[in-house]
Amino acid sequence: MAALGEAEQVVATTDSDQGDFNEAEAPGKSDDAPFFPSDSIEELIYDDLTEADHQTLHKGTIHSIVRQTSYDSRSETPNTVDQDTPDISAGEESLEDSAETQVNSNSISVGEQEECLDAEVEDEEDVNSPNWKNQKKHVFILSESGKPVYSRHGHEDKLVTIMGVMQALVSFVQDSKDSLRSIVAGKHKFVFLVRDHLILVGVTRGTDSTQQMLLQLMYVYNQVISVLTHSQLSKIFKQRRNYDLRRLLTGAEKFFDNLLNLMDSEPGLLLSAVRCLPLDNQVRDIIAQTIVQNAKVKDLVFALIIAKNQLVTLVRMKKYYLHSMDLHLIINLVNASESFKEAESWTPICLPKFDASGYLQAHVSYLDSDCQVCLLLLSVDRDSFFTLSECKDKIKTRLTRYNALEAIDSSLRRKSYSTQQCGITDLRHFLYKARSTAQYTSPELEAPYCLPGEDERLFGMYQYLHHRIHTSGRPLKILFHVGQYETLLGWVTQGFELYAVFGPLVTKTGAIHAVNKLLRWIKREEDRLFILNSPTF
C-alpha cells in the first residue's frame, strides 16, 4: 500500500517474506503484573460507551472491601472487566465513515454545520479572538442541558452560545434515535462523547485520530468521576437537570488542564500503559517489601510510590488490581497539585475503573525534601489518617536507612536512558509496550527531538503509527512507513506493541534486524525497566 508522497509497506499478517519477525518472546512479559492487561483504545467501541454507565463503570468494589465479603464476590471485583473487552477486529466501521453517514442521513452537510457554527460564534468576543481560534486542541464539557462546565481554552462563561450549539447538534441527532460521533471539516475533527449527564466535545486540528480523541474524552470524563464519583454526579443531575456543575468542580479545573497537557506529551496515556522508573530489581524489591512490612493496615487497598510521573512501586490488596487509567488519574492528581508539597494530605479520590460509586481516601506525602518522590496510601477507611501517617514515617525511615531513596533520586537524576545504550545505529527513538503488564518503556528524547516543536512532531508520528495500527476497520500488525525525515516501524503482536523511529535511509530489512536486536536488548534490561511481580499486603 503506497501513500501519497511517502512510501508505506503494510504487512497485514506475520507470515510475510519481508524478513524475520520473531515474536516468540515479548520482553517485559509477566503473569503477575499489578495492572490489568487491557487496552483502553481497544475498549473504545462507541456503542458500549453510549450505553448506560453502569455497564462500563465498576461499582461496589469499595463496599465489598469494607464488608470483607468472601472470595465468591469475584463478579464485583474489577478483575473480570476484561471479559467484556470488545473484539476490535469485528468489522466495525471506522468512526469517521459512520459519522459521515449519520450526518448525511440527517441531511446536514458538513459544510453547513461549519457555517452554522461560525455564524453562532460571531458575536462572542472570546470565540472570535484569533488566539482562541488558533488553539490546536479544544476540549469542552457541558451538561446534558447545555450548561458549560469546562473549556480548555477561554472562559466557559463566554462560550455559552457555542456550547448551546453543541448541545443542539447532539440532541438533534439523538431525536432520530441516532448518535452524533464525529464531524470532519477540513483539517478539524469534532468528536462527541455523550455519557450520563455530560456531553464532552473535542476539537482538534492536530494529528490525533478520531478514536484517540475519543479516548482522551474518556479520560476527561473519568477525571470528572474521579473528583465527584458517578453516584454524586447522577444524584445532582437527577435532582436538578440544569445544575451548574462548576460549583462542585471549583478548583478541579487544573486537573483537567494538566490531564490534557499530559495527554499531548505523555505516550503512556495513548498506549494505556504505565511507565516505570528504571531501577535495579533488588532495590525495587526492597522498597516493595518495606511497604508491605510497614503498612500492614486493614482496609489499605493500594500503596504506591510515584516519582516524576513514573511508577516506582505498587503494592496492592490481594484480589484487587489497579487499572492503568486509574493510575494515570492518580499521577495527574499528584502532578497537578502543588498543595501536597506543603504537608501530608488526606484527600478523597474516586478511581472510576476500580469503583465509580465511591471514594478511596488517599494519604499523600513526599518522602524527600525536593518533593519528587511521592508516597500514596489509598484506603477505604475514612478514619485511618493517623495510622497511615505512622506507616509513612516508618516507611520513610526504613527507605532512608536502606539507601532506597537515594537510589530513586539517582535514577531520577540520571534520567532514563539514551537510545545509544541499546547499541543500534540509526534507531532514533522508540516506544515499547509490554501488553501483558500494561507497562511501557522509551528512551530519553534526544536530538533532534529535544528541540521545541520537534518533540511534538515525534509525538504526532507515534499517534499516526498508533492510529494506523489500531484503526478499527483495518487493524494492522506491522506498518513500515518511509517519511520525509524519518522511517517509522510499528509492530504489534499478542505480547507487545513496538513503535520505532529510524533515520530516513534505513531499509526495511535493516529496520527489522534493528527491532529484533532492540527486543533482545529490552529483554536483557527487563528487570530494570518493568515491574514484573506484584507484591500484595
Next chain:
Amino acid sequence: MNVIPNTGVGKTSVVIRYVGGMFSKAVSPTIGASFFTYKMTLDSYRVKLQVWDTAGQERFRSMAPMYYRKANAAMLVYDITSLESFYDIKDWVKELKKNVDTPIVMCLLGNKSDLESGRKVSTADAAEYANSIDALFFETSALKNTGIEDAFLQVSRQLIKFYETYPNSGLGILSPQQDVTDIFSSSSENVRLPTRENQQKTPEAEGCGC
C-alpha cells in the same frame, strides 16, 4: 441556596505562616486536607498543635465532620474583603455547635487585613459577632505576619485553661505536657488531645529491631 464556599480566604497561608514562618503568593488551593503539627512550650506546658488545614471548596464540605468531630479548637477564617466569606462563618458555627458535643475553643480570624482599602467587613461587626458566639477574635495578615502568632497563642492558652478546668472533659487522655490541636476547615481549627507520646515512641523502638 447560596452556599458559596469560602475558598481563597487564605487558610493555608495563615497556617503556613505560623508553622513554616513564610509567605508565598503562589499557595495553590488545598486538595482535601493538609495536616501540620507544631510544638511549643507555653506556661510550663508542652503544647503540640495538630492542625488540619482543610479545603474550602464545596465538594470537600462533606468531608468536614471527619476533621472537626474530635477537635478541641476551631479557627474560623474569613476574608475581610468578602462579606460572603463572613456570612458563611455563621453556617459553620451552627454546624459545629450541632455536631460537636465536647467543649470547643472557637477563634474567629479576619484574614487579609493588609487589604484595608478593600475592606467589606468592619472590625466592630466581627468583634461583636465573635463575642456573641463566645469566640476569640483577631484580624490577621499572612502577608505581613500580623495577628497570627497571637491568635495561635491565645487558642493554646484557652486550651490549657480548658484542660485545667475540665481535666476530665472529653479531652480526656491528655497527658499534662501534651496538648494537641487540629485546625481545619474552610474555617475551622480543631484540637484533639490524644496522647501522642506513645505513638511517637513506637517507631523508634521498632527501629532497633531491624
